[in-house]
Amino acid sequence: MTALGAWIESHRLPRVGLGCWRVCAPGRPSWAVAVETIRAAYEAGVRLFDTADSYGLDEREHGYGEWLLKEALAGTQGTVVVTKGGFARPAGMWEGRGSRVSVARAIELSASRLGVSTLDGYLLHGVDPRVDLVESITPVLEARAERRIRWVGLSNVSVSQAARVTAIAPIDMVQNRLSVTVRPVGTQEMLGFCQSNGIVFMAHTPLGPVLADGAKDRVQDSMTVRRIAEARGVSSAVVAVAWLLAQSSGLVAIPGARKPDSILDSLSAVGLTLTGDEIAELGGVVPQDR
Numbered sequence: 001m002t003a004l005g006a007w008i009e010s011h012r013l014p015r016v017g018l019g020c021w022r023v024c025a026p027g028r029p030s031w032a033v034a035v036e037t038i039r040a041a042y043e044a045g046v047r048l049f050d051t052a053d054s055y056g057l058d059e060r061e062h063g064y065g066e067w068l069l070k071e072a073l074a075g076t077q078g079t080v081v082v083t084k085g086g087f088a089r090p091a092g093m094w095e096g097r098g099s100r101v102s103v104a105r106a107i108e109l110s111a112s113r114l115g116v117s118t119l120d121g122y123l124l125h126g127v128d129p130r131v132d133l134v135e136s137i138t139p140v141l142e143a144r145a146e147r148r149i150r151w152v153g154l155s156n157v158s159v160s161q162a163a164r165v166t167a168i169a170p171i172d173m174v175q176n177r178l179s180v181t182v183r184p185v186g187t188q189e190m191l192g193f194c195q196s197n198g199i200v201f202m203a204h205t206p207l208g209p210v211l212a213d214g215a216k217d218r219v220q221d222s223m224t225v226r227r228i229a230e231a232r233g234v235s236s237a238v239v240a241v242a243w244l245l246a247q248s249s250g251l252v253a254i255p256g257a258r259k260p261d262s263i264l265d266s267l268s269a270v271g272l273t274l275t276g277d278e279i280a281e282l283g284g285v286v287p288q289d290r
Helices: 003-010 031-043 064-072 100-114 133-145 159-166 187-197 223-232 236-245 260-271 276-283
Strands: 048-050 080-085 119-124 149-155 173-177 200-204 251-254
Touching (some): 003 200, 064 080, 080 100, 080 173, 100 119, 100 133, 119 173, 133 149, 133 159, 149 159, 149 200, 173 187, 223 236, 223 276, 236 251, 236 260, 236 276
Parallel strands (some): 048 080, 080 119, 119 149, 149 173, 173 200, 200 251
């Protein structure tokens, strides 16, 4: 088990964090409501918060999510803020910024925005196809060695990419997309890889695609999810998050939310234990790999 996994277990924290993309993205709430949502999550027991330097409407808002968390979590204790770097948002699109110089600078800027000398967690946001992965991750590993980052990891990567990095140095977390309705090819292999290496798997977009991703694979639109949720007297989101938590003891789900009630609802999934039949039925919603 990595230090991050041990920290979560030793503090008996819920394996549900708050993903902050939705309070930063198009269709987001006001700044005040976003702060209220983050604070509500904290007061309900959430201690892991995920953001990225590129969370915002476009490149003019670079750092929006980090500034938001700095304000919302001011005066709190025992939190872990995971941020990410290696992307920019020109015209609202996603574009890699994975050069060694760019990532090194991004780490410095994230620490400055969050107002810390040591970042809790830092992920390479994705693989820039124009830059070798080892070059991109090197400044992150160096910053950890210099104690400017506590825990490091990768986001939106394959098993082979994660294995290439772990051959150089251990990592603490992998953050990939996973939900009942969307399971990228190689997900089971990645879960196994993380379990074998004691790496925390952070499941992002656990309620299915939103906004520009399209709506056809939202968990709330799955008849199977809705039927089980109705029978259990809970929301589709609670069933979806509970299914994720049943996939691996080393998995942390990071649902997004635009208002306090949404994250409080998702957090309640820690109290729902699905039956083996329900888990299997939900596992059959879509092919295991897609």
